[in-house]
Structure formats: structure tokens, C-alpha cells
Amino acid sequence: MALLDELRAAMVDGQSKQAVAKVNEGLDEGIDAGTLLREGLIAGMAEVGQLYEDGEIFVPEMLVAARAMTAALAVLKPHLVEQGVEPSGKVAIGTTQGDLHDIGKNLVAMMLEGSGYEIVDLGVDVPAEKFIQAIREGANVVAMSALLTTTMTNMQTAIEAIKEAGLREQVRIIIGGAPITKTYADEIGADGYAEDASSAVRLVKEVLAA
Amino acid sequence: MNSRDRVLAAFNHEETARVPIDFSGHRSSGIAAIAYERLRDYLGLERRPIRVYDIQQQLAIVDSDVLDRFDVDTIELGRAFALDDADWADWTLPNGSPCQVPVWTLPERVEHGWVLRAPTGRIVGRMPDGALYFEWAYFPWAENEPDHDALEEAMADVMWNIPSPPGPLVDGPDGDRLLLEGARRLRESTDRAIMGLYSCNLMEWGQYLYRNDNFLALLVAEPDRAHDILERLTQFHLKGLEKYLGLVGQYIDVVNFSDDLGMQTGPMISPRMYREFFKPRHARLWQRTKELSHAKAMLHSCGDIRLLLPDLIDAGVDAVNPVQISCKGMGAEGLKRDFGKDITFWGGGCDTQWLLSHGTPEEITEHVKHQVEVMRQGGGFVFQQVHNILADVPPQNIVAMFDAARSLESVS
Numbered sequence: 001m002a003l004l005d006e007l008r009a010a011m012v013d014g015q016s017k018q019a020v021a022k023v024n025e026g027l028d029e030g031i032d033a034g035t036l037l038r039e040g041l042i043a044g045m046a047e048v049g050q051l052y053e054d055g056e057i058f059v060p061e062m063l064v065a066a067r068a069m070t071a072a073l074a075v076l077k078p079h080l081v082e083q084g085v086e087p088s089g090k091v092a093i094g095t096t097q098g099d100l101h102d103i104g105k106n107l108v109a110m111m112l113e114g115s116g117y118e119i120v121d122l123g124v125d126v127p128a129e130k131f132i133q134a135i136r137e138g139a140n141v142v143a144m145s146a147l148l149t150t151t152m153t154n155m156q157t158a159i160e161a162i163k164e165a166g167l168r169e170q171v172r173i174i175i176g177g178a179p180i181t182k183t184y185a186d187e188i189g190a191d192g193y194a195e196d197a198s199s200a201v202r203l204v205k206e207v208l209a210a
Numbered sequence: 211m212n213s214r215d216r217v218l219a220a221f222n223h224e225e226t227a228r229v230p231i232d233f234s235g236h237r238s239s240g241i242a243a244i245a246y247e248r249l250r251d252y253l254g255l256e257r258r259p260i261r262v263y264d265i266q267q268q269l270a271i272v273d274s275d276v277l278d279r280f281d282v283d284t285i286e287l288g289r290a291f292a293l294d295d296a297d298w299a300d301w302t303l304p305n306g307s308p309c310q311v312p313v314w315t316l317p318e319r320v321e322h323g324w325v326l327r328a329p330t331g332r333i334v335g336r337m338p339d340g341a342l343y344f345e346w347a348y349f350p351w352a353e354n355e356p357d358h359d360a361l362e363e364a365m366a367d368v369m370w371n372i373p374s375p376p377g378p379l380v381d382g383p384d385g386d387r388l389l390l391e392g393a394r395r396l397r398e399s400t401d402r403a404i405m406g407l408y409s410c411n412l413m414e415w416g417q418y419l420y421r422n423d424n425f426l427a428l429l430v431a432e433p434d435r436a437h438d439i440l441e442r443l444t445q446f447h448l449k450g451l452e453k454y455l456g457l458v459g460q461y462i463d464v465v466n467f468s469d470d471l472g473m474q475t476g477p478m479i480s481p482r483m484y485r486e487f488f489k490p491r492h493a494r495l496w497q498r499t500k501e502l503s504h505a506k507a508m509l510h511s512c513g514d515i516r517l518l519l520p521d522l523i524d525a526g527v528d529a530v531n532p533v534q535i536s537c538k539g540m541g542a543e544g545l546k547r548d549f550g551k552d553i554t555f556w557g558g559g560c561d562t563q564w565l566l567s568h569g570t571p572e573e574i575t576e577h578v579k580h581q582v583e584v585m586r587q588g589g590g591f592v593f594q595q596v597h598n599i600l601a602d603v604p605p606q607n608i609v610a611m612f613d614a615a616r617s618l619e620s621v622s
Contacts (some may be wrong), residue, residue, distance in 0.1 A: 014430055058480045059473070060426040067427060100338075100345035103422045104473075124345075125338050149567040150342055150602045178474045179536075179563040196475050 003029065004039050011044035011072070011114075012051070014064025019072040033079035037116065041069055041076070045114035049198035062197065063107065069114035087118035089208050092134035093143040094126030095177075096158065099151035104177060104197070108143060111197040112204060117141075128161035135167045141204055145177040152179055156188040172207040176200060213283035214463060217403035221506050221528055221554050223589035228281075229582055231615055232556065232594040234272040235284030235405045236466045237264050237374065238510050238532055239557075239594045242342065244305050244601035245608070246270035252605035253279060259308065261298060263288065263374045265315040265326065266335060266344045267598060268303065277402075280612040283592075285402040287462055290392035291376035304342050305601070314378050317344075328367050335369035342601050344369065352421035358435075361419075361442050368418045374407075386457055393461040404461060406505065408454050409468035410447035410495050412440055412488055413478075429483060436487060444491040448498060459503030467495065467527075472513020475538050484518050493525040500526070508556055512597070514539045523552045532596045533558030535581070542584040550590055558585060559593040560611045566595060567603045571610035578614035586618075 003026050010018035026036045048065040051057045057065075093109050095102055102124045113119045120139055122130050131142050142162070146152040155175050162168050174192045175185050185193035191207045194200035211219070216230040234240040241249070243262045250257070253276070261271040271289065272282075292298065298310040301317065311317070317324040317337070326335030326344055335344035350364040351357075357364070365371055380389040396404060411418075416425040416439060429436045455465075469492075471477055471484065479487075496507040508529040509522065515530065516539035522530060534540050535558045542558055560566055560578050569577070585591040593615045599608060 014427075055476070058476075058483065059478050060430045060483065061480075063423055064427050064430045098341045100336075100341060100343070106423060125341060148600060149563065150600050181564075196473075 001031075001039075003031070004036070004043075007036070007040035007072070008044035008047060011041065011065050011068045012047055014061065014068050016064075016068040016071040019068040020075055023072045023075045027076075027079060033076055033083050034085045036076055037073075037080060037085065041072055041114060042116050045069055045111065045201075048114075049111065049201055052196070052198045059107070062111075066107070066110035066114055070110065073113065088116040089141055089204065090118045090120065090139045091141040091143055091204060092120040092122055092131055092139035094122030094130065094145075095124045096144050096146045096151050096154040097125055097127050098154055099146045099148060099177075100124045101147040102145075104147075105143075105145045107197040108145070108176065108194075108200045111201050112143075115201045115204075117204065128158040131158055132162060132165045132167060135162065135165075135171045140171055141208065142171055142173045143200070143204075144173070144175050146175075146180065147178050149179050152177065152184070155180075155190070159189050172204075172210075174200065174203055174207060212401035214401055214403045216283050217463060217592060218506075220589055220592050223551065223554070225586060225589045227619055228616060229586050229591055229593045229618065230283040230403070231281055231612065232284040232592050233277065233280055233282045233612070234269075235282075235286050235403070235464075236407055236510065236531075237267065237269060238468075238512075238597050239284075240264065240267075240269035241272060241599040241608075242601040243268050243270040243303055243309055244307065244342070245599050245603050245605070246272065247303075247307055249605040249608055250276065252609070259310050260303075262301070262303075262309050262311045263292070265311055265317065265372065265374075266369060268343055268601075269598060270309075281616045283402055284405055284464075285396070285400055287393060287396065287404055287406045287458065288375045290396035291379050297375070297379065304337075304340075312375055312377065315372055315374075326369060326372055328369075328371065330366055332367050334367055334372070346418070349419065349421035349424075351419045352424055356420065356435075356439075358439050358442055361439070361446065364419055365415070370414075370418060390457045393458040397461040403463040405464045405466050405508075406454070406458060406462035407466045408451055409466065409510075410451060411467075411469045412443055412447075412491055413469045413471060415443050416440065426478070429479065429487060433486075440487055440491060444494060447495060451495060451498060452502060455499065455502040455505070459505060462503070462505050464508050464529075465499050465503075465505045466508050466510060466531075467492075468510040470510075470512045471518055472511055472515040472534065472537065474513060474536075476514045476516075477518050478513070481517050481521060484521055489521050489525050492522070492527070496526040506554075508554075513537055516540060516545070519545075519549050519553065523549065527553070529554035529556040529592070531556040532594060534563075534596050536561050536563045536596070542581055546584060546587060546590075550588055554590045554592065555585055556592040557594040557596055559615055560595040562596045562599070562603075566607055566611065567600065569607065571606050574607050574610045575614045578611050579618060582615055582618050
């Protein structure tokens with residue numbers, strides 16, 4: 001459908017106004033909100049993620065695409081709620097306790113939102129209790145990030161606390177950030193590690209399917 | 211051969227009997243005060259008040275007994291200043307240890323943490339209890355309409371504008387004379403290579419003012435505005451740099467420029483974007499440095515910047531730092547093979563993202579020996595661990611690292 005192609009193109013190019021216009025146009029034409037979400041926004045963000053992974057675009061281009069998506073999603077949201085379209089999952093995201101760096105975390109949150117997940121952004125310096133509370137309130141994925149060796153160990157503390165609260169079985173835990181590796185994720189009992197925002201989207205899909 | 215000769219030989223791509231060593235020569239090769247206190251105790255050196263000269267990262271002044279112990283070849287120009295006890299105020303480190311900070315950087319206690327205020331009175335930095343460093347609390351042009359005409363007023367409200375020494379000690383009518391005299395005194399008193407910090411950040415100032423995400427988006431969405439602010443920043447830096455080099459250029463060996471362009475997985479921006487927005491401006495700053503002094507231009511840029519190296523070299527930089535070897539494209543062998551003849555690698559001597567804090571002294575010794583053997587080939591290498599030694603690094607690891615670096619004699 002030409003309109004969906006144009007919507008995807010607007011997102012890839014980071015054209016917020018155009019993306020919003022295309023969503024409105026689609027709704028006026030009677031295209032189902034769920035279709036606009038899946039075949040427009042989510043498909044558009046998947047394309048953006050692929051371009052990033054292929055080295056065709058870099059962070060600034062991904063960022064403006066994510067912003068275009070956020071603007072388009074804001075228009076679409078009430079229609080999705082009306083139609084009862086459920087998000088693909090609920091992700092509670094934050095930097096680990098003691099860590100104040102949130103640039104990467106914010107980008108991951110935007111990319112996940114654009115891929116159809118509900119985001120609970122817990123911000124920076126997040127203690128384990130806040131992640132636990134978010135799980136109790138329905139988050140089925142916890143995503144934690146850390147920039148420094150001095151703060152990465154608090155990821156393990158949070159995972160232990162989630163276990164002690166008896167919630168480990170009902171949540172998938174993924175981690176990321178500069179010093180983090182797959183080995184470290186395995187060592188502390190996380191379900192996965194992603195090296196950037198684009199692979200974080202793929203990872204969430206994988207861990208929820210597992 | 212003295213320390214200064216050793217550092218300059220590296221820039222001339224000459225191998226020296228042992229590699230030049232930087233420790234604390236700039237604000238990304240230092241040590242967190244908490245780790246430094248433990249290091250002194252471990253080395254059996256006398257206890258003395260730890261002086262934290264960089265409040266944001268809580269880096270300690272490394273005393274001359276430690277510099278001597280590790281055969282360090284560098285020193286920062288700032289060490290010539292704030293020598294008077296009255297320049298320092300008592301504070302307490304996050305681990306409860308007493309320390310001193312420059313009086314103009316003294317944090318203020320608030321509920322659940324500490325804050326830093328700009329001279330304007332605005333809270334610009336924040337450290338919640340439990341954290342070990344300060345992070346931005348205010349981005350002038352994220353919260354207000356950007357006004358490029360009011361650039362300098364906006365810059366005053368940025369956390370990183372709170373200076374390390376000399377800072378305000380060389381403000382005022384007598385400031386130029388004091389700066390010049392301090393530099394001359396330091397030059398006369400040391401054989402170490404003197405590093406002048408004159409960062410001239412472009413990308414980073416864009417991010418400090420607009421906030422990181424907004425500035426990166428601006429580069430794509432409003433290129434004319436991005437060019438406008440970057441040009442104003444360049445003019446501002448050039449004016450300051452010219453004055454600075456006019457005063458101290460004859461006494462310093464290296465100017466430390468800074469602009470973080472990399473991430474763990476690659477550059478933050480495309481080479482095309484670097485060439486359009488940053489390269490011509492970096493080139494002007496580095497060109498001017500060479501016109502006005504004999505100092506070498508070193509660029510501190512974290513992360514994986516491999517894709518940008520051909521353009522950085524072309525723009526005239528002499529050295530890059532910190533050579534973050536744990537990043538994808540930053541392996542020492544590949545960098546030396548592809549760029550070793552054209553640039554000096556200042557860093558990459560020891561991984562700090564895992565090994566230095568989590569490894570054993572034996573693992574560190576082996577790793578450092580390997581790094582040094584690869585990087586020293588054909589000169590063009592100054593030893594430095596990848597970035598500051600953080601609070602969690604055990605002292606025996608620090609000793610193992612420097613001892614491995616200083617004990618390696620060249621075989622060629």
C-alpha cells in the first residue's frame with residue numbers, strides 16, 4: 001500500500017511531520033490502527049534498525065527516526081487503545097544503582113517503544129526495589145544498563161533481589177552498556193545482552209519467545 | 211634521555227629503551243581519589259590529605275613520590291597552581307574518607323546527595339548518595355529556547371565549565387602573568403613532558419548545551435543551525451587557544467584536545483558527518499596550535515573511532531587517546547598495522563573496562579606486556595591505561611600494570 005510505504009519512508013528519513021501526516025491520512029482513509037502500527041511504524045523501525053546494523057546510518061539518523069516514530073505513535077495510541085491492540089510486552093528500563101549515564105538507555109527505550117513494546121522508564125540510579133515494583137505492576141522484561149565497572153556489579157544485586165522476591169520466573173532480564181559482555185550476562189544470570197539499541201529490540205523479541 | 215625526550219621521541223615515531231608513561235597527565239589518565247588513597251597505603255607511602263582536583267570525576271592529584279615510583283613521564287600544567295592551602299577546602303569522599311577540593315568546586319549537601327553549582331548559582335551537577343561521580347543536572351538549551359547569540363552565558367551554566375586548577379586562580383587583571391609564571395616555574399622544575407589542557411570540544415559542547423540527544427538530532431534535522439553553533443564554538447575556542455598558547459605555548463609539550471566521538475561499537479556519527487561538521491574545524495584548531503607553538507596536538511576521544519582515524523590524521527592531529535582497545539575496531543595489532551606510521555597512539559596500554567578492576571595482577575602483567583610489545587613497534591606510543599583508574603581498582607593491579615610497562619626494555 002502506497003501510504004504505508006510513505007509512512008515507513010518518513011520514519012526512516014526522520015520526518016516527524018510527514019510521519020504524523022501519514023498516520024492521520026491512514027486513519028482518515030479507514031486503515032486499521034493496528035495495521036498502521038505493525039506495517040507502518042514497527043516495520044519502519046525494523047528497517048531503521050537494519051540500516052544501523054549495516055552501518056548505513058549512525059546514531060543521529062537513528063535518533064531522528066525514533067523521534068518521528070514517537071510523534072506518529074502519539075497520534076496512533078488512542079486509536080490502538082480503542083481497538084484493544086495490546087503491546088507486545090512491557091519493558092521496565094533503567095540504569096543500574098549508582099549509574100547516572102542514560103544516553104544509551106534512552107535510545108534503547110525509544111527503539112523498543114517504536115517496535116511495539118510498552119515502556120516503563122525508571123530513569124537513572126535505579127535501586128532493585130523499583131525494578132521489583134515494576135515487575136509486580138506487570139513488566140515482563142527488565143532492561144538494565146551500566147557505563148562503569150564500579151556500577152555494573154549492581155546489576156547482579158538487582159537480579160538477586162528479584163530472585164529473592166520470588167519474581168525471577170515471571171520476568172526476562174536483559175542488560176547492556178559499555179563494559180557489559182555476553183559472558184558477564186551469563187555469569188550474573190541475566191537472560192541476554194545486547195550491544196546496541198537495534199540488537200536490544202531483537203533480543204527482547206527473542207527472550208519473550210523463549 | 212629524560213622524560214620529555216621520551217615523550218617527544220614517541221611523537222617522532224622513534225622507539226625508546228622503555229616506553230613513555232603517562233599517569234595523571236590529563237583528566238582521562240588519572241586515578242579516582244578512593245583508589246589513590248588505597249594505592250598510597252599499599253605502597254607504604256606517608257598518609258597525606260588527598261587532593262581532588264577534578265570534582266566531577268573525583269580524580270586525585272598524584273603526588274611526586276608516586277610519579278617517581280612509576281617512572282611517569284608526564285605532568286599536567288595545572289600542577290603548577292593551587293599550591294596554597296587556602297586554595298583548598300575540606301570535603302568527604304563517598305567512602306567517608308576526608309579529602310580536599312579546590313575551594314571553587316566545593317559541593318553542596320542536599321537531601322540524598324550532593325550538588326555542584328555554577329558561579330551563576332545554578333545547580334549544574336548532581337551526585338546522589340551511593341554514586342561516585344557527578345553527572346549533568348542542567349542543559350541550558352534543552353530547557354530554554356536556544357539562543358546562539360548568548361553562547362557564553364549558556365556555557366557558564368554547564369557542569370564541565372567548573373574548572374580544575376588553575377581555574378579562577380588565573381582570572382582577573384593579574385591572571386595572565388600568574389599563568390605564565392606558573393608555567394615557567396613548572397618547566398624549570400621538571401623534566402616531565404608538560405600537558406596543557408585546552409580541550410576545544412565541539413561535539414561535546416553541542417551536547418552540553420543542547421543535551422546529547424537533541425544535539426545529535428540537530429546535526430540531521432537542522433544542519434544550518436548545527437553549523438552555526440559549531441562555527442561560533444570554533445571561533446570562541448580559537449580566540450582562547452591563541453591567547454593561551456601566546457602565554458604558555460613555549461612551556462608545554464602537548465595540548466590535550468578533547469571530543470568524544472566514539473561508542474563501544476563504532477563512531478557515534480558517520481565519517482561523512484564528521485567530514486562535514488567537525489573535520490574542517492578540528493583542522494583549524496590543530497593548525498593554529500602548530501603555528502603558535504611547538505606543542506603536539508593530542509585528541510582525547512573515547513570509544514571506537516577507527517572509521518574516523520583517516521580523517522583525524524588528515525586534519526592534522528598528532529596523537530589520539532585513550533585508544534579504547536576493548537571496542538570493536540580498536541585492537542592494537544590492527545591499529546598499528548593500518549595507522550601506526552601516521553599517528554601516535556596515546557593509550558591502549560591496559561584495558562580498564564574489565565581487566566584492570568577485575569583481573570589478577572598476573573593477568574594484568576601479561577596483558578600489559580602484550581599491549582606494549584605490539585604498540586611500541588616503530589615508536590608512536592605513549593603508555594596509558596584506557597581511561598581513569600576508577601574507585602574499584604585494587605592497588606596491587608595498579609602496581610602490576612605500571613611495573614609491567616616500565617620494566618619492558620626494547621629489544622630492537
